[in-house]
Amino acid sequence: MSILTFTIILLIGAYFAGLLGSLTGLGGGVVIIPLLTLVFHVDIRYAIGAALLASIATSSGAATAYVKEGITNIRLGMFLEIATTIGAVIGALIAVYTPTNTIAMLFGGILIFSAAMTLRKKNQEASHEGSKLASLLKLNNSYPTKDGEVSYKIKNVGAGFSIMTLAGIISGLLGIGSGALKVLAMDATMRIPFKVSTTTSNFMIGVTAAASAVVYLQRGYMDPGLAFPVILGVLAGAFTGSKLLTKMNPKALRIIFCVAISFVAIEMIYNGYNHKF
Amino acid sequence: MKKILSKAYWADRDVEKLVGLQLRYGVIISSLMVLIGGAFYLFGYGRMTIPDYTQFIGEGPGYTSVKGIFAGVANLQVKEFIQLGVLFLIATPIFRIAFSLFAFVLEKDKLYVGITLLVLCVIFFSMFGGLKV
Numbered sequence: 001m002s003i004l005t006f007t008i009i010l011l012i013g014a015y016f017a018g019l020l021g022s023l024t025g026l027g028g029g030v031v032i033i034p035l036l037t038l039v040f041h042v043d044i045r046y047a048i049g050a051a052l053l054a055s056i057a058t059s060s061g062a063a064t065a066y067v068k069e070g071i072t073n074i075r076l077g078m079f080l081e082i083a084t085t086i087g088a089v090i091g092a093l094i095a096v097y098t099p100t101n102t103i104a105m106l107f108g109g110i111l112i113f114s115a116a117m118t119l120r121k122k123n124q125e126a127s128h129e130g131s132k133l134a135s136l137l138k139l140n141n142s143y144p145t146k147d148g149e150v151s152y153k154i155k156n157v158g159a160g161f162s163i164m165t166l167a168g169i170i171s172g173l174l175g176i177g178s179g180a181l182k183v184l185a186m187d188a189t190m191r192i193p194f195k196v197s198t199t200t201s202n203f204m205i206g207v208t209a210a211a212s213a214v215v216y217l218q219r220g221y222m223d224p225g226l227a228f229p230v231i232l233g234v235l236a237g238a239f240t241g242s243k244l245l246t247k248m249n250p251k252a253l254r255i256i257f258c259v260a261i262s263f264v265a266i267e268m269i270y271n272g273y274n275h276k277f
Numbered sequence: 278m279k280k281i282l283s284k285a286y287w288a289d290r291d292v293e294k295l296v297g298l299q300l301r302y303g304v305i306i307s308s309l310m311v312l313i314g315g316a317f318y319l320f321g322y323g324r325m326t327i328p329d330y331t332q333f334i335g336e337g338p339g340y341t342s343v344k345g346i347f348a349g350v351a352n353l354q355v356k357e358f359i360q361l362g363v364l365f366l367i368a369t370p371i372f373r374i375a376f377s378l379f380a381f382v383l384e385k386d387k388l389y390v391g392i393t394l395l396v397l398c399v400i401f402f403s404m405f406g407g408l409k410v
Contacts, residue, residue, distance in 0.1 A: 001322055001326065001329055002325065002327070002329050003319065003322050003323050003324070003325050003326070004319055004323035004324065005292075006327045007315075007319060008325075029290075037358070040330070040332050041330070042330040042331065043331060043332060043333040045333045046330055046333065053363060053367075056366055056367060056369065056370060057304055057307075057308070057366060059302060060300045060301075060304045060366075060369050060370055060373075061300075061301070062363060065382055074377060075389060078374075078377060078389060078392055078393055078396060081374075081396045082325060082395055082396055082399070085396055085399040085400060085403075086399055089399060089402065089403045089406075092403070104290035116409075136387075137388070138388070138389075147295065148311060154338055159368075201373060205371045206300075206369070206370035206373070206376060207371070207373070207400075209315045209370070209373075209397070210367050210369075210371050210400065211369045211399060211400050211403050212403070214367060214400070214403050214404045215361070215403050216366070217341060217367065218342065219335065219341070220334075220335030220340065220341050221335070221336075222336065222338070222341075222360070223323075223328075223330070223340075224314070224318070224336060224340060224356040224357075224360050224363070225318070225328065225356070225359075227310075227311065227315065227349075227359060227360070227363050228311050228315035228329070228359050229310060230317070231311050231362075231363075231366065232308060232311060232315070233305075235304070235308055250374060251312060255347035262350050266355045
């Protein structure tokens with residue numbers, strides 16, 4: 001296959017990965033890894049490098065809108081970033097000593113977990129009870145809704161911080177944003193309203209990915225020939241996805257995609273188990 | 278100068294809005310660089326067969342260090358130009374942290390100046406800590 005044909009096919013594939021990642025809320029990076037490894041038979045290490053770039057591009061691109069609306073809790077994001085960046089560096093370090101088959105199987109597991117998480121019912125209520133640590137760290141805040149500003153308070157800061165460290169390690173090890181784990185920490189543990197937790201998680205994904213991306217770049221995981229179609233394709237797909245989301249309710253689509261993603265995940269685990277990576 | 282350093286000056290301009298713009302332009306500029314580099318890459322290498330991506334060899338020093346990338350760009354190498362766009366993309370969220378640091382300094386929020394510095398330190402450690410192994 002010539003480079004031109006390969007690039008065009010990959011560009012189209014990355015576009016759909018970005019679209020799918022945006023519609024399901026999984027993020028573009030998560031879909032790009034199975035696309036590159038299972039369809040194009042690219043070594044998973046190159047795939048991880050490309051996926052990290054896709055995560056940075058989509059999260060930074062989307063963050064613009066959220067920051068303007070004042071939903072993102074910057075202090076909360078910054079505080080939790082201590083955990084995710086340290087985790088990301090640890091993850092990138094362990095990655096060297098982890099066999100690629102193990103990485104592929106772990107990725108499959110996280111993919112199923114992420115798909116299940118997007119279907120789960122989200123926390124809509126703003127909590128009025130906060131912990132002492134949350135007010136000490138000035139994490140309690142408010143966000144704009146249709147009915148005016150709603151203030152919320154935050155619980156279980158320590159537990160949330162610990163899950164964020166794990167999210168960072170997974171992100172550094174697998175090259176994904178691990179948005180699902182971030183939402184789990186903020187939504188289910190710290191009881192933050194869903195709108196705030198998704199936007200704050202998106203804000204953090206770019207920073208977490210950048211912390212491990214600098215290590216992967218130096219290790220030679222980032223190939224310009226793959227980076228070029230992946231970055232552009234995923235960005236365009238995510239952009240289309242965000243436009244579509246304002247027009248339709250993707251609930252049914254989301255279920256179909258999440259089931260499809262789970263099959264892909266099973267194939268990743270199966271191939272990893274049979275040492276095909 | 279005094280005007281630029283005063284809190285009111287920046288409150289008017291809304292640091293958060295500025296951060297949003299910085300992120301948007303970071304992504305736009307880096308994807309344009311990747312697009313231009315990519316177009317020339319296809320023009321020059323398009324007809325060749327694809328490199329063997331099934332085996333991981335790792336990229337050479339021309340693509341993995343800032344020095345190597347800049348040297349390649351100076352010599353008008355297209356792949357290095359794509360990699361410069363990649364570098365710019367990775368730098369975008371890191372600049373965003375630096376922006377937030379600036380905002381917290383203006384707000385005189387010592388706690389968050391410390392927290393933001395800690396996050397920056399972790400990122401710098403992963404850049405220069407010799408973790409590439």
